[in-house]
Amino acid sequence: MGLIRDEDATEIRERLKEMVNPVRLIHFTQELNLEYGRETRQLVEEVAGLSDKIGVEVYNLLLDKERAAEYGVDKVPATVVRNGKDYGIKFYGIPAGYEFSAFLDAILNVSKGDSGLKPESREKLASVTQPVHLEVFVTPT
Numbered sequence: 001m002g003l004i005r006d007e008d009a010t011e012i013r014e015r016l017k018e019m020v021n022p023v024r025l026i027h028f029t030q031e032l033n034l035e036y037g038r039e040t041r042q043l044v045e046e047v048a049g050l051s052d053k054i055g056v057e058v059y060n061l062l063l064d065k066e067r068a069a070e071y072g073v074d075k076v077p078a079t080v081v082r083n084g085k086d087y088g089i090k091f092y093g094i095p096a097g098y099e100f101s102a103f104l105d106a107i108l109n110v111s112k113g114d115s116g117l118k119p120e121s122r123e124k125l126a127s128v129t130q131p132v133h134l135e136v137f138v139t140p141t
Contacts, residue, residue, distance in 0.1 A: 002042075002046055003039065003042055003043050003046055003096075004043070004046045004047070004050075009046075009050060012047070012050050012104065013050045013051065015104060015108070016050055016051040016053070016054070016104075016107070016108070017051075018108055018111075018112075019051060019053045019054075019107070019108060019111040019112075020111050020112050020113070021053070021083055021111050021112070021113065022053045022054070022055065022083060022111070023053060023054050023055070023081060023082070023083050023107050023110050023111045024054075024055050024056070024057060024080075024081075024082055024083065025044050025047070025048055025054060025055070025056045025057070025079055025080070025081060025107075026056075026057045026059070026067075026071055026079070026080040026082065027040070027041060027044045027056060027057065027058045027059070027077070027078070027079045027080075028058075028059050028060070028061045028064075028067075028068055028071075028073045028076050028077065028078040028079075028080075029041050029058065029059075029060065029061065029076050029077050030060055030061050030062055030076055031060070034076060034077065036077060036093065036094040037076065037077050039094055039096075040077035040079070040093070040094040040095075041058060041077065043094060043095065043096065044056060044079055047103070047104075047107070053111065054107065061073065061075075061076045061078075071086075071090075072088075072090070073090065075092055076092075077092070077093060077094065078090055078091065078092050079091045079095065079103075081103075081106045081107055081110050082110060083110055083111065083113070085113070087109075087110055089106050089110065091103055091106075093138075097138075098138070099138060
């Protein structure tokens, strides 16, 4: 049984038609003692199944340490959203509930190679000279 209902899959498939370029979802997991690990992998694979422009790579954090280091992943479950360019977008935990919409937005933005920010925001961000590490924490509701 899938995590995405049929009627939701139809709507998501429509939304993903906006994709311009292919996107890779690089998913890190581990088999034992991982809350929502199986469900997160299933969700990532189901989303990828809704568009031929989405590919999935699955790695084990403990066995694929070099690959995890390459993507800067240090905890699981983790899903990196990228194309040929790394935008630094990672989702830790299951992107469900309100985070699911942000997950789809990230896929679309990476596919388009554009954040969708207004020119004023881009101008202000251009003045940032130091790397910024931003994390958003959420709790299940």
